[in-house]
Amino acid sequence: MTGSASPPAVRVDKQLLRTAFILVLGTFMATLDATIVSVGIDSLADEFGASVAEIQWVTTAYLLAVVAAVPASGWLADRFGGRRTWLVAVGVFLLGSVLCASAWSVTSLIVFRVVQGLGGGLLPATGQALLARVAGPGRTGRVISVVAVVPLLSPVLGPLAGGSILAVAPWPWLFLVNLPIGAIAILLARRHVPEVPPSTRRTAFDLRGALLLSPGLAVLVFGLTEVAHGRTLPATVGVSAGLAMLAGFTVHGLRTRRTPLVDPRLFARPPFGAAAVALLVLGASVFGTMFLLPLYFQTGRGMSAWGAGLLLAPQGLGAAAGSVLVNRTIDRVAPRTLVVTGIGLILLGTVPFTQLGHEPPDIAIASALAVRGIGMAMVGAPVMNIVYSRIEPEFLPRASGALNLLNTVGGSVGTAALAVVLQNRLSARGPDISGAFGDTFWWVLGFCLFAAAGATRLPRTGPDVPRTPAR
Known part of the structure; x- marks a missing residue:
């Protein structure tokens, strides 16, 4: 069903595409780094003589810092301007990368990963809000459909990039690889990204909210991680x-008279609530699958990190193809149609993984991943478009921060929850590793069904926004 209320879209010119490319470099760098480092965990453990329990904090510390940073992104962009906040975030991320590369112990590496994660957590939200502000409501859909594919490609490209780096260079290059990307992004942004002034609605920073929300999310993720490792006391304390x-x-x-860090009332407003559910569960499905499959390929099938990355590549190709499809249809097709169709494809592509106990051939896995990639590209961009197109420009930073927070929380909590399920199934299945992974994917399927239920509440028609003539 098409949205008949939507007039023809405004043309996306070269200047806007250039701005989108520059801003997406920051998101690409931050999301790619997380998966690049995950491939090098074994090398880092050997380098520092660390146990598995110690070295996993290299990943967990980054994740917790990202979760802690995202809620503040909206206030920072309002207070200091979108471009300035984005540039500082890139700088903090690069500083963290240099510090990580110079780490002398596992403890110092974990601390420096926190610095890196604080910068990385700000980049996607501030970049998207800035891009939506520059594009305007009439062009947001098409340009977001291009940049939204990056978080879907990064988990696929990360294992390939990490394996390639470690094949020819020592472990510090897992972090130093960020420097040229970040330097180019800063130089191009200072020259080509328009300056967006800070919000005229100056609000005090919600300190009480920050002390509750960011640490609360971080402690919850920590508790779920401890559940996966079977440590009962810290898990119970953390989750509670x-x-x-x-x-x-x-x-x-709900009670404060000031502007909260993230306004809970946003989630009661259509279409924000339905969009929130879709992005929350999509994050759990995408990042959860990217946690499970490389682990299955390497432990269940004995593949190398490089081989696992190659087998994951069809999902990235599918995401790229889906992005092209969404770019051509996002202004003509109802958001709900695109999102529900996308979730349906994710469901279809997930079903074969519930049968891993029967050892499906590589071609079946690759085909399922390609279908999942197309479906994932059809969810994120339309959801963000409908929210960004129907919200006042001055509220974009906070809305973007809330949406990115949900996607991040969905990914982190979903991954932690699936790790718990996998651990339980491995204990129950014993030597049948493939069967345990297959059982766990039934939970991923359940996540997708829950997302589909939320997506049915999205608008039937496209965003009815004022349009200006193409230039």
Whole structure:
């Protein structure tokens, strides 16, 4: 069903595409780094003589820092301007990368990963909000459909890039590879990305909210991670404390007369609530699958990191193809149609992974991943488009921060939850590793069904926004 209320879209000119390319470099760098480093965990453990329990904090610390940073992105962009906030975030990320490359112990590496994660957490939200502000409502859909594919490609390209780096260079280059990308992004942004002034609505920073929300999310993810490792006491304390802090933030957000860090009332407004559910569960499905499959390929099939990356590549190709499809249809087809279709394709592409116990051939896995990639590209961009196109420009930074927070939380909590399920199934299945992974993918399928239910509440028609003539 098409959205008849939507007039012809405004042409996306070269200047806007150039701005989109520059801003997406930051997102690409931050999301790619997370998966590049995951491939090098074994090398880092050998280098520092660390145990598995110690070295996993190299990944967990980055993830917790990202979760902690995202909620503040909206206030920072409002207070200091989108471009300035984005440039500082790139600088902090590069500083963290240099520090990580010079780490002398596993403890120092974990601390420096926190610095890197604080910068990386700000980049996607501030970049998207800035791009939506520059594009305007009439062009947001098409340009977001291009940049939204990057987070889908990064988990696929990361293992390939990490394996390639470690094949020819020592471990510090897992972090130093960010420097040329970040330097180019800063130089191009200072020259070509328009300056967007800070919001005229100056609000005080929600310190109480920040002390509840960011630590609450971080503690919750920590608790779920401890559940996966079978450590009962820290897991119980972490999950309980995290949920209590998030409940406290919700009460605070509803009662405060000031502007909260993330306004809980946003989630009661259509279409934001439905969009939130779709992105939350999409994050769990995408990042959860990217956690499970490389692990299955290497432990269940004995593949190398490079081989696992190659087998994951069809998902990236599918995401690229889906991005092209969405770019051509996003202004003519109802968001709900695109999103529900995309979730349906993700469901279809997930079904074969529930049968891993029967050892499906590589061609079946590659085909399923390609279908999943197309479906994922059809969800993220339309959801962000409908929200960005129907919200006032001055509220874009906070809306972008909230959406990115949900996607990040969905990915981190979903991955942690799937790790718990996988651990339980491995214990129950014993030597049948493939069967345990197949059982876990039934949970991924359940995530997708939940997302589909939320997507049915998205608008039937496209965004009815004022359009200006093409230039």
